[in-house]
Amino acid sequence: RRVGYPEVIYCAGKTSGQVTAILKAMLEREVNILATRASRELYQEIREICPDARYSPLAGAVTIRRKEVKAPPGYIALVTAGTSDLPVAEEAAVTAELFGNRVERIVDVGVAGVHRLFFNLETIRGARVVIVVAGMEGALPSLVGGLVDKPVIAVPTSVGYGASFHGLSALLAMLNSCASGVSVVNIDNGYGAGYIASMINNL
């Protein structure tokens, strides 16, 4: 692992006792730490043992900075389709930023209001790598992939109802993207997208 790279705890399905035990061991190694899928209650408990822990309620993520991370020169564009996709997008942002990356957020540019996407095309095209977060029909990564010449990391979200089948619809759409240069992570996996985008931005 690169120096300064955070260690990560995925809190879902873990008791707060398990989380704080893991955390204590990490804190001894003096590393940066990211805890995802953390409730505000869990954050309160974490702050007991680590007062400099920060919390993003939108992302549900706790961050602890103990080491300086070298920032790469480029930036990551983070494109989000709708308001309900913001938690997943913010998990990606928090992850990428803790890894030292600059993140440019372009929100609410879903295909039903596509003109807003075109207003932001310069920012998107200027990035080294683009994360696109969308639920429901999951069309945005294909559209972005057709407009920019950079790797696109697509994140399907479970936003939607009925035939969205908890994100399956968006996932399949993204996997079938007719635009080249799109690859996909798991449904709601903002963390995974932030991680791989950071890797690419640091090449």
Next chain:
Amino acid sequence: RRVGYPEVIYCAGKTSGQVTAILKAMLEREVNILATRASRELYQEIREICPDARYSPLAGAVTIRRKEVKAPPGYIALVTAGTSDLPVAEEAAVTAELFGNRVERIVDVGVAGVHRLFFNLETIRGARVVIVVAGMEGALPSLVGGLVDKPVIAVPTSVGYGASFHGLSALLAMLNSCASGVSVVNIDNGYGAGYIASMINNL
């Protein structure tokens, strides 16, 4: 049924004997006739008993015109994503035209080459109803739905491979369209789209 409206035979899964028997009965009623999912071989047999039958090899459709149909003043825009979607689109076109509609075809404007869609926006916006045919990620109807203020009939196609699951991906995407004004017919159902678009164009 309106005067001049065709009668329709769905040939898949029928023997040529069954098709020609049905056809003979229809011919006696002196109506217009549409036979879909017809191979060239079947067409040859049909021509034996009905020399004025016409065949569209792309659509796999046989048409027989015996009655004049009153043409409505407006037109149907038929928007297609890729080359491989053309057979399904053409089935919709043949259907709508036999029902007396004018059809404006806009082809190969999938979201990966979205600028071509914008070149044709005037034509699409001028229609009374829009049919959008797409496979793979099925994003085009959402995009068109966001750009035009007319009913959009979306037709998913089985074009694709792997996680397209024979059109499921496109179908789900279209059902989850975040643009208002989009409704969906069965995978590869060009006929159904042409029929309902004709109904709407004739209102």
Next chain:
Amino acid sequence: RRVGYPEVIYCAGKTSGQVTAILKAMLEREVNILATRASRELYQEIREICPDARYSPLAGAVTIRRKEVKAPPGYIALVTAGTSDLPVAEEAAVTAELFGNRVERIVDVGVAGVHRLFFNLETIRGARVVIVVAGMEGALPSLVGGLVDKPVIAVPTSVGYGASFHGLSALLAMLNSCASGVSVVNIDNGYGAGYIASMINNL
């Protein structure tokens, strides 16, 4: 967009803070507003900032009328299979009415009690477009489609249990309708059906 057309907020998955923020911006533009998937609690908060907001508890929809909408001459028939499908049907009705349409409701005419459907056939046939809402086996749109010569917008609902798979059964049945002139929106998407029916009724 046509003058007087409402702006729409989909409230599911949004905090009440997010909804009221969006609402305030809309209220400044003096437009009609529709907020779907709204709980009574959310409605109470909305009424704080907008005392003329109305609430349909059955539809879970908030409506705010600030502009007159020109009513088209025809009407929309809204056909519902069972009592449990009423919330989805009413979302369609509220939507269509806010867009200025007259809506004729024909309720509880599912295929198990099909004679009630026949009593209402004149009303259904007199409409310019028909919305059919049904869960479980989703057979009603096919039956209606075979009896009327108008576009049918089919809305599958998640009503049912076991092998209804949360509306999948009704959705598939409607997509496979052997009657021509049927197109389908997402499971439980009353809003979408009301919107496209309004578009068609305004042609």
Next chain:
Amino acid sequence: RRVGYPEVIYCAGKTSGQVTAILKAMLEREVNILATRASRELYQEIREICPDARYSPLAGAVTIRRKEVKAPPGYIALVTAGTSDLPVAEEAAVTAELFGNRVERIVDVGVAGVHRLFFNLETIRGARVVIVVAGMEGALPSLVGGLVDKPVIAVPTSVGYGASFHGLSALLAMLNSCASGVSVVNIDNGYGAGYIASMINNL
């Protein structure tokens, strides 16, 4: 087993050698025999060793009558939605008839042409048990179940394309029937429907 009841061979996935070996053993027991899913080629081979074997090409079934079967007083109504469902329906008919039942066939009464169903209601209501065969949206058994007061055996067929998913659509619809008195057998299982209907007719 009742006297005279046939023994049955399911020929799909068996070599003609396996089928004729089983058949020879059965012939020694001087029973009636039904062989389903049999091609014409297989029938030719069967006729070599059993010249009184009969073949229904529509059902793909071979029958051999060696024993008299007592006919029950009532009859089975066999209702079919479309032309393409006929092979499955005929498998049911051949099965039920070889078991000694009278079968009244009512064909081509799918929900898109529902008036034809009403013309035949007396015949259907007169039966002791009703078999309903339908593909695509599989709505017919629900409709029949709502109109008659007899047990309905529903047979989904794999007729259809796209979102019919090889009969899944019809199967789910039938399992979710909102009419009471409907039970379901496997997709395309005409034999199973004929067998259980015969059991019921013989009570």
Next chain:
Amino acid sequence: RRVGYPEVIYCAGKTSGQVTAILKAMLEREVNILATRASRELYQEIREICPDARYSPLAGAVTIRRKEVKAPPGYIALVTAGTSDLPVAEEAAVTAELFGNRVERIVDVGVAGVHRLFFNLETIRGARVVIVVAGMEGALPSLVGGLVDKPVIAVPTSVGYGASFHGLSALLAMLNSCASGVSVVNIDNGYGAGYIASMINNL
């Protein structure tokens, strides 16, 4: 409908207001009434307006008897695989009994303890029709079907976890039964099984 046949309310997804309104109308017609999927709370409210209503907590069913029903001479065997399947089985029993049938219950005879099934074979074989209720692998109807010469109505239950997929596993197993004479109703549909078994027992 036969004289004395109950009218039925499916309470799931209905407000108690809707249920009691429907009930009041029925009570005026002096019919027997069955209300399924009813909580004890709902039953308390029902008793307010109908003190002679009875409640089966296991089945979650309310019954009201106002008319005598003629009992057929035979009986229905009701075979259950495990303890957790009892609520579904009891819904079938309550239904069949309200329709005037005698029901013989054979419980806890799942295939893992198959000897208990054989102890009860005489009772099962003596019935006119057999209902078999099972979850998980759903093997019991096939086994019973192979042992008895009467129509078997199979009821898959949602009992299980993991790859039972809420009853899908049992449903598919029952549809694929290699024993003849088995037909299937929806997952957890005890009512439907009781209804059709009653129809058959009354032939």
Next chain:
Amino acid sequence: RRVGYPEVIYCAGKTSGQVTAILKAMLEREVNILATRASRELYQEIREICPDARYSPLAGAVTIRRKEVKAPPGYIALVTAGTSDLPVAEEAAVTAELFGNRVERIVDVGVAGVHRLFFNLETIRGARVVIVVAGMEGALPSLVGGLVDKPVIAVPTSVGYGASFHGLSALLAMLNSCASGVSVVNIDNGYGAGYIASMINNL
């Protein structure tokens, strides 16, 4: 790996050139060899370079014996539901026998003819491990698991049609077995069952 243990080639999806190249390298190591999913044509080509190769047409398997394998004292019982499951069962048998095991075959004992299973119970109970092969509803392993006190390896087969979904039905049934001591391999994976049964028999 134990001395004398075979090396294995899975021939499906390999060209005959690829298979024979792999085989030549193996032959130099003087090991026993098993080639599964091999057509008769492929076998002919294999015999050119290895005249002592044997072929089981039922299993579609080629075996080459070059080393003696020590036989364990116990035996494997191989229980098969129907005639159409025999190819998968025989792949298991050929595999286990080449690994030095004695295999006792009990065929055609599916749950629809369960008495044949009881005739063979002694043989099954005498084995150290039991392989059970079944398609369609896949009930046999549960039944065997409830009757014997030995590990059961269940092999679902793709035998069936309609709602068997190419073996999914049998697979799910086996995974949900209510009998203890059952574990499952992939659909049609006779080889895998033979291999793990051999491992267990050699403990």
Next chain:
Amino acid sequence: RRVGYPEVIYCAGKTSGQVTAILKAMLEREVNILATRASRELYQEIREICPDARYSPLAGAVTIRRKEVKAPPGYIALVTAGTSDLPVAEEAAVTAELFGNRVERIVDVGVAGVHRLFFNLETIRGARVVIVVAGMEGALPSLVGGLVDKPVIAVPTSVGYGASFHGLSALLAMLNSCASGVSVVNIDNGYGAGYIASMINNL
């Protein structure tokens, strides 16, 4: 059953009244008892009637020891991928230990930190049978299966989110294992794995 073998209650979906009734009957037979899927509340009630009952909160299992069980000489290796898989693994351990087996636990060796697996290879290879518990991508059993020459019982868990589809992803991966000697039990079925591993360890 072997002397001393426990009797087992699966508590999920049973009322505490049903559980204690079953328990009382078992206690009279003076056998060892295992109750799985038991909450702490249920345990409290059990302790009322059986003060020597023990509870594993991690496994959610109650154990009652009344008989000595003969311990086999070998041991079972229990390999777990991640912290969240521990409850399922512990259910397997408690089961196997109550059946008299020695269980060696190797935890937190998922494929993302594969070096920890290699540190423990000796312990795993020394076992007679290996249980491998993993969620998400379910890769660990394949890896272990390729490294050891003993039967591997794979247990998929429902740990994960999004495209894990409640354990389906891990289940399919394990069924498709390219390593020989792997068989699979139901999602989260720690009990089943412990049972069959115990059977194998006792051969």
Next chain:
Amino acid sequence: RRVGYPEVIYCAGKTSGQVTAILKAMLEREVNILATRASRELYQEIREICPDARYSPLAGAVTIRRKEVKAPPGYIALVTAGTSDLPVAEEAAVTAELFGNRVERIVDVGVAGVHRLFFNLETIRGARVVIVVAGMEGALPSLVGGLVDKPVIAVPTSVGYGASFHGLSALLAMLNSCASGVSVVNIDNGYGAGYIASMINNL
């Protein structure tokens, strides 16, 4: 698009007439050309109009080089699980090489023979980006992702049978990878993986 970047034709589902027409237009622009999913017959026809076209039979890909492409300094590691995955891997290799990249192939290192992977770890770790191709259980990308600190593009293949469900098993496993830094393209989409890997290698 960068200078020298190829234009691409996806030949599946296109007639040879359609392909050559597209090709002729491209040839006039003097660009490099890649045609994927091309049969040898199609290649013969292409060579008629373009004698310098090259064909990779393993990849099923035609390449035409007319422009020099600047090679980036790093290389792409292409890791393949089994022999049957080679066609998909080679499509990725041909794509990446035509885009000017150096590709290091590491074949046949599936998790069942994991030691071969470790022999090649230096080569894999030296790459700027890693493509991992695997079918069946799709475990390899997780394993590689845990061992290297570079972006991993995972390509599931349709290799396998039964519960591999044409690549679904591998796809889900890869999406659920517990290793960070893995993103996924469509089943069998070697082209897409080669394209995005090339993009990353050129950053």
